[in-house]
Amino acid sequence: MTAFALRRVRVAEVERVADEVKRFRLVDASGAALPVFSAGSHVLVTMHGANGHVWKNPYSLISAPDDGSGYEISVLRLASSRGGSAFMHDGVQPGTELHISEPVNLFPIARQGHKHILVAGGIGITPFLAMMQELAALNANFELHYKVRGLGRAPFCDRLLADYGSRVHLYRSDLGQAFPLESVLSEQPLGTHMYVCGPAAMINWALQVGRAVGWPQENLHSERFTAPPPGRSFTVKLARSRRDIVVGPQQSILEALEQHGIDAQYLCRGGACGQCETRVVACDGALQHNDHYLTDEEKKSGEKIMICVSRAAGSTLTLDL
Numbered sequence: 299m300t301a302f303a304l305r306r307v308r309v310a311e312v313e314r315v316a317d318e319v320k321r322f323r324l325v326d327a328s329g330a331a332l333p334v335f336s337a338g339s340h341v342l343v344t345m346h347g348a349n350g351h352v353w354k355n356p357y358s359l360i361s362a363p364d365d366g367s368g369y370e371i372s373v374l375r376l377a378s379s380r381g382g383s384a385f386m387h388d389g390v391q392p393g394t395e396l397h398i399s400e401p402v403n404l405f406p407i408a409r410q411g412h413k414h415i416l417v418a419g420g421i422g423i424t425p426f427l428a429m430m431q432e433l434a435a436l437n438a439n440f441e442l443h444y445k446v447r448g449l450g451r452a453p454f455c456d457r458l459l460a461d462y463g464s465r466v467h468l469y470r471s472d473l474g475q476a477f478p479l480e481s482v483l484s485e486q487p488l489g490t491h492m493y494v495c496g497p498a499a500m501i502n503w504a505l506q507v508g509r510a511v512g513w514p515q516e517n518l519h520s521e522r523f524t525a526p527p528p529g530r531s532f533t534v535k536l537a538r539s540r541r542d543i544v545v546g547p548q549q550s551i552l553e554a555l556e557q558h559g560i561d562a563q564y565l566c567r568g569g570a571c572g573q574c575e576t577r578v579v580a581c582d583g584a585l586q587h588n589d590h591y592l593t594d595e596e597k598k599s600g601e602k603i604m605i606c607v608s609r610a611a612g613s614t615l616t617l618d619l
């Protein structure tokens with residue numbers, strides 16, 4: 299997909315829900331209803347910062363999937379932010395207008411599952427807020443296992459405990475509470491699915507535990523978006539259109555192309571979906587792969603790059619564009 303149809307929305311509410319985490323309620327700027335969505339969906343929020351910088355960040359929808367009166371998202375201010383999350387925290391207030399994409403779901407509920415184990419770490423709780431509402435509406439069997447540093451850093455704890463009671467299991471690292479994932483997974487009935495979202499190390503660990511206790515790969519689901527990391531500036535040569543584009547230190551290749559009016563494929567902009575995969579023609583330095591899509595072998599081959607998050611360490615990268 300390229301150039302999503304954008305919808306103009308107005309920020310109706312902003313609420314601080316934990317340290318460095320805010321909730322935003324977005325309504326259609328013209329007063330129209332918003333399309334219903336499936337739990338696990340995200341939208342891309344377009345933000346225009348100073349100096350002409352444009353961010354298009356993916357945020358999970360946390361509101362009820364069948365509620366067209368507004369969408370809600372939750373944003374953690376990242377310490378290493380290139381500016382997008384800081385813009386949302388410092389520059390967005392009730393009344394601010396933004397543009398969002400239509401909802402896209404890369405993390406759907408496996409409707410055939412007999413039971414659903416949701417594993418969240420920190421801000422990774424966000425897709426599960428909508429999932430739990432959908433699962434509850436379906437009268438499905440589910441549990442949330444939520445690992446947090448402490449209550450002040452755990453968005454939505456009170457709400458989750460009030461709404462779902464004993465289905466919610468909290469593990470507080472400030473109290474030294476261990477997360478016995480292996481025993482949790484070992485006790486589940488056949489046909490249970492696990493979904494995990496949170497820091498990369500936690501996702502890797504949870505998937506590894508799932509495999510180690512013998513769960514089939516198709517019952518293990520994860521979602522992780524990577525913010526494009528900054529790096530040294532380099533030049534992208536477009537082999538087919540014969541153009542040279544400079545990628546700035548704070549830009550992704552995709553953002554640099556868009557800045558110059560070049561329409562490139564994307565969907566998640568976070569290294570997860572594979573939509574922006576591009577063939578590498580030549581590179582005078584190492585490729586810096588930051589995506590979660592290419593296999594280790596594909597990364598080693600140097601033949602492909604995900605232009606939404608990955609970079610080149612050399613001075614020139616030639617792409618089949």
Ligand code: FES
Pocket residue numbers: 563564565566567568569570571572573574575589591604605606607
């Ligand atoms: S747009 Fe999804 S991996 Fe790049």
